[in-house]
Amino acid sequence: MSLDAVQLHLIDSIDSAFEFKRWLGERHNGYQLVDGVELLGLDSETTGLDTRNDRLRLVQIGDADTGWAIPWERWGGVAEEALTQWGGGWVLHNATFDESFFAREGINLRRDRLVDTRPMAHVLDPTYSTALKNLAAKHVDPRAKALQDDLDDAINSRGGWTWATVPITFQKYWSYGALDPVITMRLLQQLAPKMDADGSWKAYELENTVQWVIRAMSHRGAHVDREYARQKSIAFSRYCVDVEQWVREHYDLGAGSDVAIIEYLKSEGYEFTKRTKSGARYALDSEVLEAIDHPLAKAVLSRRQLLKVTSTYLSHIVEEADADDLMHPDINPLGARTSRMSMSKPNLQNLPRVSENKPHATVVRNCYTTRYGEDGVMVFSDFDQIEMRGLAHMSGDEGMLQAFVSEGDFFVNLARQVFRDDTIIKKDPRRQITKNVGYGKIYGAGIAKLALTAGISHEQAAAAMHAFDASFPGVRAFQNRVQRIALERKTSEGVGYVRSPLTHRRHPSDSGKEYALVNYLVQGLAAEMFKMKILELDAAGLGDFMVLPVHDEIIMDVPKDNLRDVIGTLQKVMNDDQLLSIPVTAGLAVGSRWGEKQDYDDAMVA
DNA sequence: GTCGCTTGCCAC
DNA sequence: AAACGTGGCAAGCGAC
Numbered sequence: 001m002s003l004d005a006v007q008l009h010l011i012d013s014i015d016s017a018f019e020f021k022r023w024l025g026e027r028h029n030g031y032q033l034v035d036g037v038e039l040l041g042l043d044s045e046t047t048g049l050d051t052r053n054d055r056l057r058l059v060q061i062g063d064a065d066t067g068w069a070i071p072w073e074r075w076g077g078v079a080e081e082a083l084t085q086w087g088g089g090w091v092l093h094n095a096t097f098d099e100s101f102f103a104r105e106g107i108n109l110r111r112d113r114l115v116d117t118r119p120m121a122h123v124l125d126p127t128y129s130t131a132l133k134n135l136a137a138k139h140v141d142p143r144a145k146a147l148q149d150d151l152d153d154a155i156n157s158r159g160g161w162t163w164a165t166v167p168i169t170f171q172k173y174w175s176y177g178a179l180d181p182v183i184t185m186r187l188l189q190q191l192a193p194k195m196d197a198d199g200s201w202k203a204y205e206l207e208n209t210v211q212w213v214i215r216a217m218s219h220r221g222a223h224v225d226r227e228y229a230r231q232k233s234i235a236f237s238r239y240c241v242d243v244e245q246w247v248r249e250h251y252d253l254g255a256g257s258d259v260a261i262i263e264y265l266k267s268e269g270y271e272f273t274k275r276t277k278s279g280a281r282y283a284l285d286s287e288v289l290e291a292i293d294h295p296l297a298k299a300v301l302s303r304r305q306l307l308k309v310t311s312t313y314l315s316h317i318v319e320e321a322d323a324d325d326l327m328h329p330d331i332n333p334l335g336a337r338t339s340r341m342s343m344s345k346p347n348l349q350n351l352p353r354v355s356e357n358k359p360h361a362t363v364v365r366n367c368y369t370t371r372y373g374e375d376g377v378m379v380f381s382d383f384d385q386i387e388m389r390g391l392a393h394m395s396g397d398e399g400m401l402q403a404f405v406s407e408g409d410f411f412v413n414l415a416r417q418v419f420r421d422d423t424i425i426k427k428d429p430r431r432q433i434t435k436n437v438g439y440g441k442i443y444g445a446g447i448a449k450l451a452l453t454a455g456i457s458h459e460q461a462a463a464a465m466h467a468f469d470a471s472f473p474g475v476r477a478f479q480n481r482v483q484r485i486a487l488e489r490k491t492s493e494g495v496g497y498v499r500s501p502l503t504h505r506r507h508p509s510d511s512g513k514e515y516a517l518v519n520y521l522v523q524g525l526a527a528e529m530f531k532m533k534i535l536e537l538d539a540a541g542l543g544d545f546m547v548l549p550v551h552d553e554i555i556m557d558v559p560k561d562n563l564r565d566v567i568g569t570l571q572k573v574m575n576d577d578q579l580l581s582i583p584v585t586a587g588l589a590v591g592s593r594w595g596e597k598q599d600y601d602d603a604m605v606a
Numbered sequence: 607g608t609c610g611c612t613t614g615c616c617a618c
Numbered sequence: 619a620a621a622c623g624t625g626g627c628a629a630g631c632g633a634c
Contacts, residue, residue: 350617443622519623551618
């Protein structure tokens, strides 16, 4: 499909504004939803990517043949009238982005009439880029990417133009802008029949709905104790500098120069065997360093830990929290191929977890607090063993299902079956081994990897794996079934894939790694259930409190006056015995700081 | 100076 | 027969 015959217009006069209005009332080469609602393409250009602070510059509207660019400052009235008066719906690519800017201008589009090609594309192929230019190149016209790159070059090369300063009348700027709703419309025309054929609308609906709740979380922000972060950051940085100086003085080495440090330690008689992933050199990771009894190794290791904490987790807070001490991470509702979300700038899904002998982890998490001071509390609710439940559900294995239905700790129940010993209790090492095997199943680990992660011998690992398979034959059968189906489809349809039981979402395999599909199914099922629960929590009135999604845990910032209600709603929504063939349950915790969270029941007693 | 790659490391 | 999955990010370093 070529973009040759497209007509692009800039509204820069009364006449052109009237022309646009006339066009809006005519028949379009657009797209009709099943209910007869007609869609037009919609896009915007802004001063930048910050949906809370950047401004609208251009509004673009079009169908499959015609695109209009409407300068917001001069002709905003024309755009506003079209956006509010148009009786149909709109198709956008990454709808929450543009909608943020419209909403800030007081223009509220009907959410139920917004169609988004980005989640559509992800659902159809979760391994491909969801950038409009790449999708356009693949589905619409290969030249679309070149045009976009051409514009990027033009803006960057012209004496310091930016997206905020490039003149609206610069032809490439407005015309490529006007082209985008056209491309989006054509993308929809290509993808919609595929959605029908693939049965992908249910997965799409989930994504298209949840993205609004996710964006609201980002905008709401996570509150930080900036001064606390600053103090800790200074102290940790000072420590790192001290260590660097000490290493320089005593060894004439850079504390971060791994290659030089390896050379020195070798000259001191220490042996290295572990190699890096590429095999290019010896590894000097934490495992290696911990095994070396030398003051230099200890210094390098401790500096690394503190540097990581300071540069990755504390510096962002000090430098990027807004005037209200709120952090607003970018949350990508479709960050991973499995439909898990990802987060960046900063990624609050990977803050160090609190445990013994990790005081710095507590420091990092304690930077995150309630915004309501004494009158508020952070509330946490996370699914219990959600991936294991997904595996039990999808495999239908009787023993695994039973372990969830029976009283007591799930992994104890599991271990008792694996080792045929009903005396096993929580602290029995066999519980941990069973847990490792279980998660190994989910990740697709082999015996060697299991031995490594569980810290047991190859023989023990093989025996444990064998015992697990014997106790839960349904799991092994499920693994085999998934691979067989994928390979059959690879032969008959050209691509190997399996589908999520809840939404019929497609999980394609990388050729030769069909075993990983079990992981995609398990991880994807958990992600879908989490998204469904986020929608339910929002519908139940908790939308004002949700702050962060962390894979299987929702984090909220709640005024104490609302605590009882919030807890009640969480218990009602997060515990669900309808979703799977076994109940889905969730824990509850509270704390005035993230690092101080404790079980809700314990907190109530205290 | 910036860019891309490798290495290492944080989470679920 | 054998195969641990999904992410984001910073430092170091060589290349341009």
